[in-house]
Amino acid sequence: xxxxxxxxxxxxxxxxxxxxxxxxxxxxxxxxxxxxxxxxxxxxxxxxxxxxxxxxxxxxxxxxxxxxxxxxxxxxxxxxxxxxxxxxxxxxxxxxxxxxxxxxxxxxxxxxxxxxxxxxxxxxxxxxxxxxxxxxxxxxxxxxxxxxxxxxxxxxxxxxxxxxxxxxxxxxxxxxxxxxxxxxxxxxxxxxxxxxxxxxxxxxxxxxxxxxxxxxxx
Numbered sequence: 001x002x003x004x005x006x007x008x009x010x011x012x013x014x015x016x017x018x019x020x021x022x023x024x025x026x027x028x029x030x031x032x033x034x035x036x037x038x039x040x041x042x043x044x045x046x047x048x049x050x051x052x053x054x055x056x057x058x059x060x061x062x063x064x065x066x067x068x069x070x071x072x073x074x075x076x077x078x079x080x081x082x083x084x085x086x087x088x089x090x091x092x093x094x095x096x097x098x099x100x101x102x103x104x105x106x107x108x109x110x111x112x113x114x115x116x117x118x119x120x121x122x123x124x125x126x127x128x129x130x131x132x133x134x135x136x137x138x139x140x141x142x143x144x145x146x147x148x149x150x151x152x153x154x155x156x157x158x159x160x161x162x163x164x165x166x167x168x169x170x171x172x173x174x175x176x177x178x179x180x181x182x183x184x185x186x187x188x189x190x191x192x193x194x195x196x197x198x199x200x201x202x203x204x205x206x207x208x209x210x211x212x213x214x215x216x217x218x
Contacts, residue, residue: 033160036214039207040157046200047109048150050095052088059083075199075206082199090195097193106191107184111147114180123147127176131155134164134172149184152177170215178217181208 045055062080065073086094099105108114112121124147131138131146136155138146146152156177159169182205188194189201211217 033163036211037157037160040153040160043200043204043207044150044153044157047153048148050092056083056086056088056091072206072210075203079199079203082196086196094193094196098188098191098197106193107188109149109184110145111149111152111176111180112145114183120145123176123179130172130176134159134168147176149181166215170217173211173215174217178208178212 042059045051046059051059060080060083062076063084065077065080067074067077097105098107099109108119110119110124111127112124113119115121115123124145127147128138134155136158144151156169156173159172185201185204185208189198189205191197194201
């Protein structure tokens with residue numbers, strides 16, 4: 001995956017990692033971890049706010065990936081092609097229709113909603129407890145709940161970058177990501193207003209399958 005740098009927008013770690021910076025190394029295991037962190041960082045960047053031209057230019061480079069590989073390679077290639085073909089203005093309109101809307105968008109990208117049908121419910125409290133145990137603190141000026149899909153991707157990226165154990169990563173992934181991301185991406189893929197974000201959804205679903213295998217999640 002191309003080099004990616006993304007900074008967290010609503011959480012900070014009281015440990016050494018306040019930013020996710022992806023670089024490549026010679027060690028294959030380190031490369032694998034950087035790949036995972038980059039994928040989470042890309043999802044966070046695409047879903048946190050309206051993608052800008054700089055981000056879309058970066059995503060467009062995925063179109064050069066050979067589609068003859070696995071589903072992840074195909075999903076990345078299709079995402080790159082979507083970034084090339086869709087204008088910044090059309091993606092802006094699409095993001096508003098999906099996630100903002102008049103009153104609310106077509107999708108609500110919050111874990112509590114997917115797990116209970118309501119916002120700000122017990123899953124958010126459980127998440128806050130786990131974030132506290134992991135050393136993450138909410139930035140005071142941010143109003144967005146921590147169970148936003150992008151915030152959870154940012155946390156996973158930081159855990160990977162910090163070298164957290166697989167057990168720690170799995171302990172966060174299972175209750176807070178695996179429990180609802182696939183349903184979210186499935187609904188995004190079928191959303192009436194989704195065009196570019198249909199490709200984002202396919203990328204997300206393909207990566208979740210890889211993560212489940214990597215973390216040995218049934």
